Amino acid sequence: MDTPILGNIRVIEFASGIAGPSAGLQLSEAGAEVIRIETPDMADDAGSVLFSVLNRGKRRVALDPNAPEGRAALAGLLAGADVLLHDLTPARASHLGLDDGRLAAAYPGLVVSAIGGWPRRHRLAEAPARETLVLARLGLLDEQPGHRPGPVFVRMPFAAWLAAWFCAIGVMARLIARRRDGRGGIAHTSLAQAALAPMSMHWSRAQTPTPVFAKGLSKSTPIPLHRCADGEWVHVHYSPGKAPWMAQALAALGPEAVAVENAKYPPSHVAPNFGANKAIMATRQARDWVGHFWQHDVAAQVAAPFGAIYASEQARANGYVVEVDDRARGRVLQPGPAYLTEPPPVVRGALADPEHGPLHVPPRPAAAPVAPPAPVAPLVGMKVLDLGAYLAGPFATMLLADLGAEVIKVEPPAGDAMRRLERIFAGTQRGKLGVALKLGEAGAGDALDALVRWADVVHHNIRLPAARKLGIDYATLKAQNPALVYCHISSYGPKGEQKDWPGFDQLMQAACGWEAECGGQGNPPMWLRFGVGDYLAALSSVFAVLLAHYRRQESGGGQAVCASLLGATLLTVAESVMLPDGSTTPVAQLDQAQTGLSPAHRIYRCLDAWLAVAAAGAREEAAFAGLAGDTRQQCEAWFAGQPRASALAALRGAGVPAEPVLEAQGEAFHDDPDHAAAGLHARYRHAVYGELEQVGAYWEFGDLPLRLDRPPPALGEHSREVWERLGLGPERIAALEKQGLTIL
Structure with a gap:
């Protein structure tokens, strides 16, 4: 059997949540040895389903970096490592002796990737890396359509999942550059940069835009999610008008009736008969429609319950679903690797118990000194x-x-x-x-x-x-x-x-x-x-x-x-796994008002504007309850009775992470000096649009530049x-x- 692609790489992972552990998982299943550091303050999610998936196949080492013996053990691990992944703020990293400067001096061959809430050069770099707060401050909660006016809570933690891939890619780019330059260095990213990736298709500004460019794509564009006769919903992409059942039904309705149905909804750029399609879809069962559409090359899917995808034969055929022996839950179905290489990525076993006591790994040989190369981009x-x-x-x-x-x-x-x-x-x-x-x-x-x-x-x-x-x-x-x-x-x-x-x-x-x-x-x-x-x-x-x-x-x-x-x-379905009896483990559900998951993790309407709260852990949740109350109703009344600035000051004074939910940020994003200082803007001259402004850098490589100069x-x-x-x-x-x- 071929040696795994990253079979000679050792990674130290020091991170919680989704982004860091998921990046470590990608490197592990590509062949790297991943040693996960777990500290006394990282126990909140250790029993969750998500934790068991993201940390499978890794060595888990318990140590306290605040104690001298813990720091010594960590230093020994770093001496034998190729990569360090962490999610520490700059101040916390410096307190633990893990800031970029000291790491570069002590371990010149080490690749370091930090995933923060914001880039290291941003004014908010020290803010807690809580996705809801980052999305609120960027204005992205206002970019998502909802079942009511105003910003909505985004249930899918998409920024964390994207940040994991940005981290893994940054590490690979640095490892490739290390072969060229003979030294390591940083490859940092953040939740904010990851969250901005999808906004690259919406947030841009041109000096001389065409009418089409200026219009963009509104969030109010109707989405072809149609309720069928059995109450299930089907998402159809592009017009289904050429599928025989739909074509026959449109003809039977006639042009006048079709026009009446279409007039009930805003125009759709993907389906000219959106309203009529919706009325016709309600006459048959969802799976009958999807089967018919697939036969006629129309892209469609039933909006399935969370976790049902584990039963998909298509997903299993490609290894996107794998069986893992989970000691707490039995033989479960989990997400498998998302890509294929040669040799392929390999699931390396279930979640292991943490190891205690000193862990010794052989140090990496020091690289021969080389003259500093010219600073060129990694690839x-x-x-x-x-x-x-x-x-x-x-x-x-x-x-x-x-x-x-x-x-x-x-x-x-x-x-x-x-x-x-x-x-x-x-x-x-x-x-x-x-x-x-x-x-x-x-x-x-x-x-x-x-x-x-x-x-x-x-x-x-x-x-x-x-x-x-x-x-x-x-x-x-x-x-x-x-x-x-x-x-x-x-x-x-x-x-x-x-x-x-x-x-x-x-x-x-x-x-x-x-x-x-x-x-x-x-x-x-x-x-x-x-x-x-x-x-x-x-x-x-x-x-x-x-x-x-x-x-x-x-x-x-x-x-x-x-x-x-x-x-x-x-x-991204790793929040849930399928149990041996075919049921799936439950996940936290978004409330009907689309405002949050719990009283302490929610967006609230104040007298004048919206505010986001993301308390995590017993201390923060208790501090929040002491201010706003224990129930959702109490909390909503507390926020509704005061201006946002007052509520925000009180929350921050009590140590509860919160941010304003900014709205209408498409233009403001390009004028924000904090975003500019962090490299989140890119500008160049376009052949048609003149000066073009777009979302900027997704990484920071320190001494290695990115190429953001060609429109x-x-x-x-x-x-x-x-x-x-x-x-x-x-x-x-x-x-x-x-x-x-x-x-x-």
Whole structure:
């Protein structure tokens, strides 16, 4: 059996919650030895289902870093480590001797990734890393549509799940750079940066916007979640009008009746007969509709209960669901790895007992001193060919460009399908050279061959039957470039009945139970607007690419890797597992008013505005109850009777973490000096939009810069430049243009 890709890497993990432990889990199942440090103040979630999933297969070591013997033990572990993951604030890290400067001096080869609530250079860097508070302060609770006006509590902790992948990717990028530079360094990220990733498609500002760019995509756009005759809900993506049952029913209604039904709802950019579709969907049972839609290549899913996805044969066929022996719960079903490499990631056993006493690991040999290299981005030298469309594929390659890779985006002369939604398109394209090429045409073959021979990585999310027709499947491209790392993102995974089916983020939220949970108790399901499935799939694919590249640096050989919307989204169901009797463990549910999970973790309406509270642990919860009361009704009355500033001052005075729920932040985000100081803004000059402002850096690498200086390309903007660089002569370039195969 092949040595695991990270089989020579040792990781020290010092973190609670979701983000740090999930990042450690990814590194562990890629082969790293992960030693998890558990301190006396990290016991609050140790018995939870989520804890048992995220910390499976790791060594757990109990020590107290506040005691001299604990600090000595931790220092010994760090001397033998390649990576340190932690979620300490800068002040807490400094108190424990784990600040960046001291770590770099003591362990020059160590890669350090801290996941904070906010970036280290942000004014709020010392604030508790509580997702609800970060989303409140950013204004994202106001970006999510709800069943009532105003901001709503976001049930899915999407920022923490995204931050875990950003952390794991940052670590891999630093390990790759360490091979080049001979030293370690930081690769920090934060919940705020992760939460802003989906806002890259919404929060941008242009000097000379087109009408389409200026309009963007409103949060009030109707979502095609339809109630069926049996009371279940089905999410349909794009128009279902060509499916025979729907087409027949529309014809039977007639144009006038269809118009009457459509007029009951705002216009939908995905379904021109939204209202009529909704009325017709109510005439049949949900699973009958979904079966019919699948037969006719219409993407749809039932909005399933949370945890029901564990019974999916498609998920099991791809290893997205695995059996684990849990001593407390029996043989349970848990989320498995979300991606596939060669060798594949491996689940390394259930949650182990913590170890006590001194733990000795061999120290890493000191690296030979090298002259400080020029500060270049971590992935400088990597060449990436982006053949993807929509969101997941292009966002993944944009991140590789941010990290320093040279990325060439290929799209048809008619343009990527997402160009019609200009702001969303631009949010996934910065850093790339844009080339127009009509794939699948005989006359374009030599241009495609030149691109493939140039590339180290090919990345796309086109359905594989279409990819084979276009001549961009792995077998075809490998013949041109055997060392290629080829990455494909599918909807449902590379195996099973649904391997070639269409799918979108919304459908994965439905299948995995998040739409049901985000709706709130007793309410219809609600789509989480942030497109998390696309972003999770993109990030997991980047992690897989960097693992394959890391292995190629050793072996010289390429490989095919893959990720999927289903696999990446299913990992977030780890709050629940399926028990041997087929039932699932319960999860905390959002209330019907969509304001929170408990009195101490909720958003409240004050006299003048909304306020978010996220008390954790007995001390904070007791302090909150002492101010506002024990019941929801008491708390609501306390907040409603005073201005937000007064309530906030009282909470902070009592040591209860709270933040204002900011609203309408799309424009204000770009003018905030604290965000600018933390690198959360990016600005460049665009060929059409003039000065373009977008969401900025997702990592901080300290001495290594990111590449955030190239705007999203206009259609075919760099075609001539790229063809000349790849050796196509003037006559050949002119012929491509004359045949309509490229745009110059």
